[in-house]
Amino acid sequence: MNALPNDPSLKLVRDMLRVRMIEEAIAREYPKGEMRCPVHLSIGQEAVAVGVGAALERTDPAVSTHRSHAHYLAKGGDLKRFYAELFGKEAGCAKGRGGSMHLIDLDVGFEGSTAIVGNTIPVGVGLALGTQVRGENAVTCIFVGDGALEEGVFFESANFAVVRKLPVLFICENNNYSVYSPIRVRQPTGRKIHEFASSIGLHSQSHDGNDVFSVAETVKAAVDDVRAGKGPAFLEFATYRWLEHCGPYYDDNLGYRPEKDVAEWKARDPIRVAEAKMQNHPGFSSDVMERWRGEIATEIDAALVFARDAAWPDTATGGDYVYA
Amino acid sequence: MNALPNDPSLKLVRDMLRVRMIEEAIAREYPKGEMRCPVHLSIGQEAVAVGVGAALERTDPAVSTHRSHAHYLAKGGDLKRFYAELFGKEAGCAKGRGGSMHLIDLDVGFEGSTAIVGNTIPVGVGLALGTQVRGENAVTCIFVGDGALEEGVFFESANFAVVRKLPVLFICENNNYSVYSPIRVRQPTGRKIHEFASSIGLHSQSHDGNDVFSVAETVKAAVDDVRAGKGPAFLEFATYRWLEHCGPYYDDNLGYRPEKDVAEWKARDPIRVAEAKMQNHPGFSSDVMERWRGEIATEIDAALVFARDAAWPDTATGGDYVYA
Amino acid sequence: MLDAPTSPLAFVDAIRDGLDVAMQIDPHMICYGLGVDDPKRIFGTTTGLAEKYGNGRVFDVPTSEAAMTGIAVGAALRGVRSVTVHQRLDFFLLAMDQLINSAAKWHFMFGGQRSVPIVIRLILGRGWGQGPTHSQSLHSWFAHVPGLKVVMPTNAADAKGLLLSSIFDPNPVLFLEHRWLHQAVSEVPQGDYRLPIGQARVVAPGTDITITAMSYLVPEAIRAAEMLAKHGVSCEIIDLRTIRPLDLPAVSASVQKTGRLLALDSGLPICSVASEIVAFASERHFQSLRTAPRRLTMPDHPEATSFALTRDLHPSGESIASTVSDMLALPHRFARDPKAGPHDVPGAWFKGPF
Amino acid sequence: MLDAPTSPLAFVDAIRDGLDVAMQIDPHMICYGLGVDDPKRIFGTTTGLAEKYGNGRVFDVPTSEAAMTGIAVGAALRGVRSVTVHQRLDFFLLAMDQLINSAAKWHFMFGGQRSVPIVIRLILGRGWGQGPTHSQSLHSWFAHVPGLKVVMPTNAADAKGLLLSSIFDPNPVLFLEHRWLHQAVSEVPQGDYRLPIGQARVVAPGTDITITAMSYLVPEAIRAAEMLAKHGVSCEIIDLRTIRPLDLPAVSASVQKTGRLLALDSGLPICSVASEIVAFASERHFQSLRTAPRRLTMPDHPEATSFALTRDLHPSGESIASTVSDMLALPHRFARDPKAGPHDVPGAWFKGPF
Numbered sequence A, B: 001m002n003a004l005p006n007d008p009s010l011k012l013v014r015d016m017l018r019v020r021m022i023e024e025a026i027a028r029e030y031p032k033g034e035m036r037c038p039v040h041l042s043i044g045q046e047a048v049a050v051g052v053g054a055a056l057e058r059t060d061p062a063v064s065t066h067r068s069h070a071h072y073l074a075k076g077g078d079l080k081r082f083y084a085e086l087f088g089k090e091a092g093c094a095k096g097r098g099g100s101m102h103l104i105d106l107d108v109g110f111e112g113s114t115a116i117v118g119n120t121i122p123v124g125v126g127l128a129l130g131t132q133v134r135g136e137n138a139v140t141c142i143f144v145g146d147g148a149l150e151e152g153v154f155f156e157s158a159n160f161a162v163v164r165k166l167p168v169l170f171i172c173e174n175n176n177y178s179v180y181s182p183i184r185v186r187q188p189t190g191r192k193i194h195e196f197a198s199s200i201g202l203h204s205q206s207h208d209g210n211d212v213f214s215v216a217e218t219v220k221a222a223v224d225d226v227r228a229g230k231g232p233a234f235l236e237f238a239t240y241r242w243l244e245h246c247g248p249y250y251d252d253n254l255g256y257r258p259e260k261d262v263a264e265w266k267a268r269d270p271i272r273v274a275e276a277k278m279q280n281h282p283g284f285s286s287d288v289m290e291r292w293r294g295e296i297a298t299e300i301d302a303a304l305v306f307a308r309d310a311a312w313p314d315t316a317t318g319g320d321y322v323y324a
Numbered sequence C, D: 001m002l003d004a005p006t007s008p009l010a011f012v013d014a015i016r017d018g019l020d021v022a023m024q025i026d027p028h029m030i031c032y033g034l035g036v037d038d039p040k041r042i043f044g045t046t047t048g049l050a051e052k053y054g055n056g057r058v059f060d061v062p063t064s065e066a067a068m069t070g071i072a073v074g075a076a077l078r079g080v081r082s083v084t085v086h087q088r089l090d091f092f093l094l095a096m097d098q099l100i101n102s103a104a105k106w107h108f109m110f111g112g113q114r115s116v117p118i119v120i121r122l123i124l125g126r127g128w129g130q131g132p133t134h135s136q137s138l139h140s141w142f143a144h145v146p147g148l149k150v151v152m153p154t155n156a157a158d159a160k161g162l163l164l165s166s167i168f169d170p171n172p173v174l175f176l177e178h179r180w181l182h183q184a185v186s187e188v189p190q191g192d193y194r195l196p197i198g199q200a201r202v203v204a205p206g207t208d209i210t211i212t213a214m215s216y217l218v219p220e221a222i223r224a225a226e227m228l229a230k231h232g233v234s235c236e237i238i239d240l241r242t243i244r245p246l247d248l249p250a251v252s253a254s255v256q257k258t259g260r261l262l263a264l265d266s267g268l269p270i271c272s273v274a275s276e277i278v279a280f281a282s283e284r285h286f287q288s289l290r291t292a293p294r295r296l297t298m299p300d301h302p303e304a305t306s307f308a309l310t311r312d313l314h315p316s317g318e319s320i321a322s323t324v325s326d327m328l329a330l331p332h333r334f335a336r337d338p339k340a341g342p343h344d345v346p347g348a349w350f351k352g353p354f
């Protein structure tokens, strides 16, 4: 592996680029029919994942949703085992049992993503309760979408976290859609998600989700507060998904999103936003970007080869792991 | 039956007295072991039920909780069939199938109470959706306790009611307890229930629940607004339960509530509060109260005789009503 | 009615047609669920409805399965029938309180004064890495519960006929659609075509063994019967169609005739519909049984994501035929044709990912 | 361990004792649920724990069954075992997503990397007008689900021994306590007493028939056996104790010996544990069965509130004995002693209302 930049800003940009390219590779490879599981890509939303990943300690637990590739990777999850999971191989991070929607890498505190909307929210709060009971100084991060907030279990879990003052940080990626449904058919006009979270008792803020530097900074401050025992917090980040909800393609031909929105958000591509901000940053240049692209492409190619060549789970083990 | 007073204020007081005496009779009779089902009495909380009952039309649907005697009665539910239900008789309002926790009187729009906390909340919202779809001009009333707001389904239901602008009125009796648990171990310190409801998008207010006149007035205004299509509303009423959570006895010997609170709330007995306010009201006097007491006692005695003498359900019908 | 003209329709189109017919008949009927008016229209099963009946009757909802189920109950109490849908049965686990404590019991616990005519469509996933949380078929749970009706249609005509009956049934009905049957085409009667709930169908009469099946296992059983027929074995296949109430008279008649029973189940084995049918037949027709009854079901564990781990996971024509052969003490065993397409998709029409 | 001194304890005290022992052994174990630290202490089963272990480990919670179940899962992932409790199983229906999609599957769907050692106590109501929403025993649902263990102890000693094993088991365990057994007293070993999960107990050896039972039906089966013994009938009663995994070898051994099977179930009939046991025995021991196996369960409808409608609703010593007599083609029939106390309470100790 190539040495990663020491400069935190450079690292943020490179990490976003890496997540982007890893997912672009999925979009490219998926039609071959070897990754046989539903995939929900985060292309366009990388800044949140990467900003959060940078602000958390490796030992801080995180849980996530159906759309968790970026979260897993930004938290430091292993790339080879990630791809191998999508290929359904025994070397996959969940041994091929879970696929894209069920990722885990315990070495970096990525405790698991699951595919029932809202399902990991109480699990994350429970992890935080666990750390509290054990006297561990950890912040548990719970990734949620805007749609997940409509599940009652979000409210129940947040309420309990406030009552017990648990070290939890909710990260909400508000991409304005749940599948094809815009937020306006699901939540009242005029509701501000972060205000609603605040009314439950969470320390709550709303921010731009496409500027990785401000995401990282905001999250870092929130993590520090939570770690200092100030109680659970909630950060809403506005962002946008580029591709279809589930699958490798663009689907704006379907016309469910205003073309104008799509264009505006693509103009605010988190990677380009970061590049623009980095213009005069020492050590940054388009050449550096190119070099990174090359390094990452090599890493991806190797990981794909690994995943493709990896062994299938032995059919005889199909019933394993039902009980510990 | 005795002619009821025409004067709305007099009627409010008499209705409270009646609900009180009906429940006191339960407390008196229960130890005989003939009402063989869990009972949750509302003694001390009558003002809310009666104020709401006065503000709703007979045809407005209402649903309620485990603690629904007062709601059923104030909505106009039949007394004889109520007692018969507690005695498990075929003449009961639910034919002896439901008992105290499952009351219904369709003649007066009392659509049902159930005993799973939060369970009737979406059902009430669905009733309102039904009226909206059918173009009926009704307001659906949903009684909830402070504890029920901790169920995620409350949030989900309220959210949907706001999104679809449904004609729903939530009436929350905040008696500060869920069984023996004070609100502080269940909800964050400092949370105001009505503010939380408001953050969901409900038109929300908080009021004294032991002054039947102000309850009736507040509810009437809210009902008018909801009926006028202004969207769902939420009214929180502070009140207090005198007896044990479930059963016919006082249980303050258990020491789970501050003696001071109990004393203060009993001093604010909704009936005495009303009496004091009615001092100079034409047609009201302690003699009138005495007369009412007599009339109501007679009605109760007759209803108890009816319930005791009523026939049991035929055992052979035990499997009826599983399917319509 | 039975003589109504028919046209060939795919399962999804039959559902759409049934919904359309019902919404025309009942001007208050509503249809909602995540995505009913989105571009994909629940795999095409709700196409055109939002346009035709408007947002007041056909609408998208928040991701709030518990409340949306109770809301259907309440609307039903007010005389508004609904068909709601969940793109996977797995999501519906969030709504068990409203299903069991409200919908299934309302009629009973209030002494028959109100009933709850609602239909809840649950789509069953399988294969293409749907994995542990997108492939569950907990139909045996629902079959356990008095007050519910549970239908599991196998073909397009039954889907339409049972859907219309479900909608106009006064009780809560769970309508389980297998994703792998969505493109199955059959002749579907036009108009208000209804099939009675609770009636099984003898797919093919036979004399050597009774095979009970539901949903996607019916075509597999038919494949098995075809393989076995070549060896002179005659199978009587019963498509249960409804798993609550079960058509026990149909099972009885068949078992008394054949003296042998193989109960298939597309779900988990323990406390399953297959268990129920074997228990029933053993209790009631012990004397008629010539050999021990058998079950063939999913294994007793969840479906994993990996392609390698779903091979031979579910009962197939081959495993059914081999089991029958074994029960008849015959030597034939059947294996999957290596030239057949991938085992984790129903056919070439299924392109993933969902 | 088996030689530990014993003392006579009621079921509730055995639970309390078991919790106390476990919390001493595991300094991170927590215990929570509505009312665990209230004056009634969950019918006395958590008395003293809040005082001894503090609010950090023993605490009351909001009425949020879904979240509180997922929270147990999360805590378990962090190495914190929990025992949570619901005063009625009926309330727990709100938590099915977390039970099935999280707790039961976590180990499987992440390839065995983490397990979920949690215990969920569910109290089963019956009688005294508990009615349709306070008397359900959906244990057959749980038995259907791979990844769960389900225990249903009958006496105080088993309750303690199985509770301790459940707590230290690496998997999610549902621990179903019948309210009517709460005052049953037996000799309970002191200290860290554990009984293996998944082992049935032959309550009384017999030769004429195998009766499988769980929970409150075990004492009823014992009453039946006593009545039948007077007529020379010898019953072998198997207390299943665990209904997932079922101790099938114990059932096999007994059925092979007696050649007759009556499967009792304290819950609903269809797709039940009784169905499973009858199906299993019919599949595996068809040759051993001398007569058709039978089931005796609740009827296929909810429990109503009325005193009149709960009479003879559940299997009783009398109905069990009559059924056995019928299976043996004997003429004896048994009826409830009219001098017995009211049928809707377990004994004089139960004063209602809950």
Ligand SMILES: Cc1ncc(C[n+]2csc(CCOP(=O)(O)OP(=O)(O)O)c2C)c(N)n1
Pocket (backbone or CB within 6 Å): A066, A067, A115, A116, A117, A118, A144, A145, A146, A147, A148, A149, A175, A177, A178, A179, A245, C034, C063, C065, C087, C091, C092, C094
């Ligand atoms: C309980 C449940 N309901 C519905 C679904 C179907 N579903 C999968 S992803 C999704 C969208 C959720 O939206 P959001 O939380 O905003 O996440 P995003 O996809 O935008 O990242 C839905 C509804 C599900 N998986 N689980």
Ligand SMILES: Cc1ncc(C[n+]2csc(CCOP(=O)(O)OP(=O)(O)O)c2C)c(N)n1
Pocket (backbone or CB within 6 Å): B066, B067, B115, B116, B117, B118, B144, B145, B146, B147, B148, B149, B175, B177, B178, B179, B245, D034, D063, D065, D087, D091, D094
């Ligand atoms: C889902 C569920 N959880 C727990 C219970 C037990 N329970 C019955 S009443 C009650 C208290 C509810 O408190 P609140 O809503 O404030 O009503 P109150 O009794 O004060 O009128 C509880 C927890 C229940 N019936 N249902």
Ligand SMILES: [Mg+2]
Pocket (backbone or CB within 6 Å): A145, A146, A147, A173, A174, A175, A176, A177, A178, A179
């Ligand atoms: Mg979204």
Ligand SMILES: [Mg+2]
Pocket (backbone or CB within 6 Å): B145, B146, B147, B173, B174, B175, B176, B177, B178, B179
């Ligand atoms: Mg309260």
